[in-house]
Amino acid sequence: MNVVEVNNLTKLYLKGGRRNQYSFLDTFRRRYRNKDYFKAVDNASFNIKKGEIFGLLGPNGAGKTTIIKMLATLVTPDSGNAFVYGHEIQKEPNEVRKKLGLVLAQIGKVATTVRHDLLTYANLYDISQKKAVERVEELLKTLGLLEVSNHSTVTLSTGYVQRLKLAKSLIHSPKVWLLDEPTIGMDPSIQRSVWKKVLQLKKEEGLSVLLTTHYMLEAEKYCDRIAFIYDGKIVMVNNIKKLKKMLSKQHRVIFETFRKHDFSNFKFELKKVGDHNEVLVKNYDEVNDVMYYLKKKKIKLARFEVTQPSLEDVFLYLNKGAKI
Amino acid sequence: MKTFLLGAKYSMIDRWKAVRYFWLDYSAWIFVWPVVTFFMWYFLGKVVGSVSDIQDYGAFVITGTMTWTFMSRGFRKVQHKINQEFERKRLAYIYVTPSSRLGYFFGFSLFEFLRGLIDASILIFLMFLFGMNVNFNVLMLVLMFLLSWFSLIGMSYIFSGINLMLGRIEAITEVAFEMLRLVSGVFYPITVLPGFLQSFSKLLPPYYAVEGVRKVMLENATLIDVLPEISILFIFGVITLFLGSWMIKKGENQIKKEGLL
Numbered sequence: 001m002n003v004v005e006v007n008n009l010t011k012l013y014l015k016g017g018r019r020n021q022y023s024f025l026d027t028f029r030r031r032y033r034n035k036d037y038f039k040a041v042d043n044a045s046f047n048i049k050k051g052e053i054f055g056l057l058g059p060n061g062a063g064k065t066t067i068i069k070m071l072a073t074l075v076t077p078d079s080g081n082a083f084v085y086g087h088e089i090q091k092e093p094n095e096v097r098k099k100l101g102l103v104l105a106q107i108g109k110v111a112t113t114v115r116h117d118l119l120t121y122a123n124l125y126d127i128s129q130k131k132a133v134e135r136v137e138e139l140l141k142t143l144g145l146l147e148v149s150n151h152s153t154v155t156l157s158t159g160y161v162q163r164l165k166l167a168k169s170l171i172h173s174p175k176v177w178l179l180d181e182p183t184i185g186m187d188p189s190i191q192r193s194v195w196k197k198v199l200q201l202k203k204e205e206g207l208s209v210l211l212t213t214h215y216m217l218e219a220e221k222y223c224d225r226i227a228f229i230y231d232g233k234i235v236m237v238n239n240i241k242k243l244k245k246m247l248s249k250q251h252r253v254i255f256e257t258f259r260k261h262d263f264s265n266f267k268f269e270l271k272k273v274g275d276h277n278e279v280l281v282k283n284y285d286e287v288n289d290v291m292y293y294l295k296k297k298k299i300k301l302a303r304f305e306v307t308q309p310s311l312e313d314v315f316l317y318l319n320k321g322a323k324i
Numbered sequence: 325m326k327t328f329l330l331g332a333k334y335s336m337i338d339r340w341k342a343v344r345y346f347w348l349d350y351s352a353w354i355f356v357w358p359v360v361t362f363f364m365w366y367f368l369g370k371v372v373g374s375v376s377d378i379q380d381y382g383a384f385v386i387t388g389t390m391t392w393t394f395m396s397r398g399f400r401k402v403q404h405k406i407n408q409e410f411e412r413k414r415l416a417y418i419y420v421t422p423s424s425r426l427g428y429f430f431g432f433s434l435f436e437f438l439r440g441l442i443d444a445s446i447l448i449f450l451m452f453l454f455g456m457n458v459n460f461n462v463l464m465l466v467l468m469f470l471l472s473w474f475s476l477i478g479m480s481y482i483f484s485g486i487n488l489m490l491g492r493i494e495a496i497t498e499v500a501f502e503m504l505r506l507v508s509g510v511f512y513p514i515t516v517l518p519g520f521l522q523s524f525s526k527l528l529p530p531y532y533a534v535e536g537v538r539k540v541m542l543e544n545a546t547l548i549d550v551l552p553e554i555s556i557l558f559i560f561g562v563i564t565l566f567l568g569s570w571m572i573k574k575g576e577n578q579i580k581k582e583g584l585l
Contacts, residue, residue: 013583040583066583072420074585076577094327094422102420112341120341123334124421126326152345168417 003176003208004048004071008080011041011066011232040066042232043080048176051206053198055213055223063232064212065105068178071210072102084176098125101174103165103182114156115140115149118167125172132171139167142197144190158185166194170201177201177209183218195222253279253290256303266293276303331418331427332434339435354439358446361389366454383456383542388510390444391537394469395530397436398476399501405432406484406572407494416585425576426569429481437473444469460541468540468550471557472533478561481568488575509534529560 015036041063048054056064069075071082073093081088087095112120115136122132140146143163148156153164162185169177177198183191199222201207213219219226220240227237236243256276263270263277268290271278281287287306294301343350369382406429409415418428451458483497507514507521508530514522525531536553539545547554579585 011583069416069583069585074416074419074580075583076580097420097422100420102417104416112345116341116345120334120338121417123337124330124418124423126330126422 001050002047003050004054004082004084004210006044006046006067006071006080006082009041009044009067009070009077009082010039010079011063011070011075012037012078013040039232041070041077044229044232044234045080046227046234046237048208048210050208051202052224053202053209053211053222055211055219055226056229057213057216057219057226058229062229064229065180067229068102068104068180068210068212071096072100072178073097098172099175101169101172101177103162103169103177103179105180105184112153113150114145114153114160114164117153117164118171121168122171127172135171135173136167139170142193143167144193159187159190162186163190163194173205175205175207177207179209179211179213181213182211183213183215191218198222250280250282251284251287252307253281253287254303254305254307255279255290255294255301258300258302261297261299327422327424328427328430330421330423331425331429332431334418334423335428335431336435339432343439354442355446358443359450362386362447362450362454365389366450380457380542383451383458384538385511386447386451386456387538387541388508388534390447391469391472391534392505392508392510392530393443394437394440394472395476395533396501397440398433398473399480400498401436402429402433402477402480403484403487403494403497405429407487410488410579410584413585419576419585426481426572429484429572430477433473433477433480437470440473441466441469458541459544461544461546464540464545464547464550465537467554468533468537471554471561472529472537475529475533475557475561475564478564478566478568482564482571485568485571485573485575488572489578504528504530507531529557532556 015038044063044067046054056067058064066075070077071084071089073089073096076090081090083089084096085099087099089096118136118139119132122136127135140149143166145160145163145167148160153161156164162182166179166182183194186194195218198207198209202209211219211223223240225237225239226243228235254276268279268281268286279290281290291304294304365385366382369380369385373379373381409418418425448458487494487497507517507525508528509525510530514525514531517525532553536545536550536557539550539553543549
């Protein structure tokens with residue numbers, strides 16, 4: 001069952017938008033004189049099934065947040081439509097909002113304590129006081145906020161602020177969770193506990209998740225399916241295994257040398273990553289070629305390994321604008 | 325209606341918690357401001373009263389200032405709040421809930437009105453304590469304060485809508501509002517103004533609000549006595565509230581179109 005259906009969503013923005021302007025006259029002038037638009041999202045289509053974690057990956061400015069905001073009814077699409085549990089985002093926004101929990105990268109702090117902030121926020125949904133108190137206590141516990149529950153939200157560290165945003169978005173037990181870079185700024189242990197909660201909600205309540213992230217490992221580990229978005233266009237939607245299979249004919253050769261060497265006449269494209277070098281080769285014969293070259297040049301190796309491509313390789317491969 | 329009430333309830337609780345959180349700052353504002361205002365005008369009233377035709381200038385100007393405060397709460401605070409929430413990127417978290425944004429803004433404004441009643445009570449208490457010539461019906465006075473506040477909410481919504489549509493006009497509306505004070509009769513009767521300014525002030529609600537409150541507080545006017553003022557303030561409030569709600573909606577559509585939430 002598809003709980004979210006996105007059909008040909010398109011969003012146009014005026015170039016040099018209002019954010020950079022300093023006066024309303026400037027806004028006025030730009031709006032009526034400048035008609036130069038760009039497509040932030042270009043005919044995006046995908047769907048999310050019940051209980052599925054769907055990842056939206058792409059470089060900065062690709063249109064990931066705009067898609068999330070359109071689904072959350074915060075941005076009006078220029079064309080196309082989208083449905084959340086059968087409710088059209090533009091025609092029945094309040095029904096859509098009841099089903100959604102949203103975590104944006106922007107902060108939006110309120111000067112009060114963590115517990116009060118959550119209890120107050122519950123008033124925006126039709127939740128009884130008793131139920132709200134129970135829910136808040138549960139969220140404080142599961143998201144590791146109990147120790148700062150009486151602290152001011154203004155003094156919280158980035159990780160705690162992020163957890164507070166997650167708690168707020170879950171206050172009304174949503175059916176679809178829209179997460180825009182949710183674990184940014186969190187330490188690994190908290191990231192794990194957040195994902196534990198996500199997986200628990202997915203299993204117990206059939207919660208569906210739309211996630212944008214820059215952490216490839218996170219997407220690889222938790223997403224059921226992934227869409228790659230580049231320049232507003234969704235270039236590919238697939239599950240992780242299939243995506244990796246696309247590059248499975250390739251192998252990544254990683255090697256580290258004791259000393260600096262000149263690889264100018266090396267026949268493969270060499271990429272320097274930190275202390276080591278990486279080469280993408282098509283088959284084991286080419287792996288042998290790499291080994292033969294290194295041996296011929298008498299290069300002493302500190303490390304040599306051959307691996308399968310990761311999701312990061314897929315991401316970088318697609319970002320090069322390669323046609324699939 | 326349900327979504328309106330949800331929004332209004334949230335903003336009132338939100339404001340109450342903010343007051344509790346910053347109780348020291350707020351208590352300074354709530355208690356110090358009326359006391360300082362009272363003494364400032366009380367002593368100035370003694371000086372001005374000795375040379376003017378107005379018998380009790382202190383009471384005259386204090387009633388004007390009090391009324392102005394309610395109008396300011398209706399106009400300035402709501403507008404400031406909407407703009408602040410928008411700039412701080414907090415509006416997105418309100419807009420993503422199934423509650424009414426108009427309800428949210430209205431609830432905030434109502435809280436400010438209730439806070440204004442505390443200020444007014446302190447001022448009135450001091451007026452009695454220092455033997456000023458005030459004699460009024462409490463219900464009539466609350467009604468006049470309510471209408472003073474209500475008459476400018478719609479205007480506030482109109483300017484907030486424009487601000488959402490175009491951005492950064494708050495400074496201009498602040499100046500315009502302050503200029504209204506000059507022609508509203510807060511500090512002096514409008515009869516001292518040039519003829520064209522007197523006509524101008526009679527086109528706007530602040531003059532009727534100040535006049536109405538003075539009649540109730542200083543002359544113990546009844547409902548019939550202040551019916552013209554009440555009617556004008558109410559009609560102006562209702563018309564501008566409808567227009568303002570429409571403008572806010574337009575402003576919201578614009579920021580959603582431009583992706584600014």
